[in-house]
């Protein structure tokens with residue numbers, strides 16, 4: 001078991017990792033890719049870097065610093081977190097247990113931009129199989145997605161119903177983790193139909209009645225993780241206290257996923273401050 005697992009390997013995550021490792025905690029960083037900084041061609045407003053620096057270069061410097069401290073960084077996609085005595089972080093490769101978790105996965109994903117999606121979110125449209133699957137026992141469900149995250153959500157939903165269709169919304173299937181008999185619809189989604197609750201998905205190929213829709217597009221986002229573990233979110237951000245602890249004790253969050261000023265300076269600061277709370281929490285737990 002690890003002391004801390006950090007989900008994400010951007011500036012918020014790496015900043016926290018530096019402090020945690022230097023406090024002698026056993027820290028594991030798990031991130032799937034380079035996050036927002038990959039797209040930032042030049043960062044000109046970060047302290048101590050005259051002349052600017054590309055997002056990738058800045059990240060590489062962060063990784064180098066982490067390597068100097070022997071911080072373990074794994075490149076894996078996290079699909080969920082669950083709470084037992086401690087926390088279990090699930091990735092597409094396996095599971096690892098930790099006393100505390102820091103969610104630093106950047107800004108949340110966008111929803112589906114079709115008629116009915118916003119209006120019916122929370123009225124038959126869910127973002128969390130573990131949270132809401134129970135309400136759909138024996139019902140007909142759609143999962144929207146095309147990757148490992150969607151496959152993981154389908155696996156969770158199979159505890160409640162076998163009638164599940166995966167809608168890829170025209171995207172290619174990029175997961176090997178589905179059962180061979182999984183029903184898949186590759187048509188583009190045009191509308192989510194329903195008055196008070198979801199009634200059907202309308203695609204370019206037809207109308208498909210469903211009782212509920214689980215959205216699992218791309219990879220799991222910060223809000224997905226928070227929902228799975230029962231932490232409160234608001235306005236697309238994870239809600240944290242001044243020590244960056246979420247409403248679930250032992251689960252912390254930092255950086256863009258907590259909202260506010262979406263800048264590297266704030267992400268680095270969040271990570272540093274969060275580490276103080278995490279160190280305190282882990283040391284108390286180990287007493």
Ligand SMILES: Cc1cc2nc3c(=O)[nH]c(=O)nc-3n(C[C@H](O)[C@H](O)[C@H](O)COP(=O)(O)OP(=O)(O)OC[C@H]3O[C@@H](n4cnc5c(N)ncnc54)[C@H](O)[C@@H]3O)c2cc1C
Pocket residue numbers: 007008009010011012013030031032033034035036037039040041042043044045046076077078079104105106107219220221222254255256257261262263264265267
């Ligand atoms: C085009 C562009 C230009 C920008 N320019 C500037 C600028 O000039 N100055 C500035 O200060 N800021 C700039 N920003 C903003 C800055 O990049 C972010 O504020 C900062 O990177 C946030 O850090 P973070 O650690 O919170 O999230 P991110 O850097 O987004 O890192 C998120 C991490 O979480 C990981 N992750 C996400 N989901 C999962 C999952 N399911 N499993 C595993 N890992 C996961 C990602 O792989 C990534 O490692 C820019 C952003 C963009 C997009």
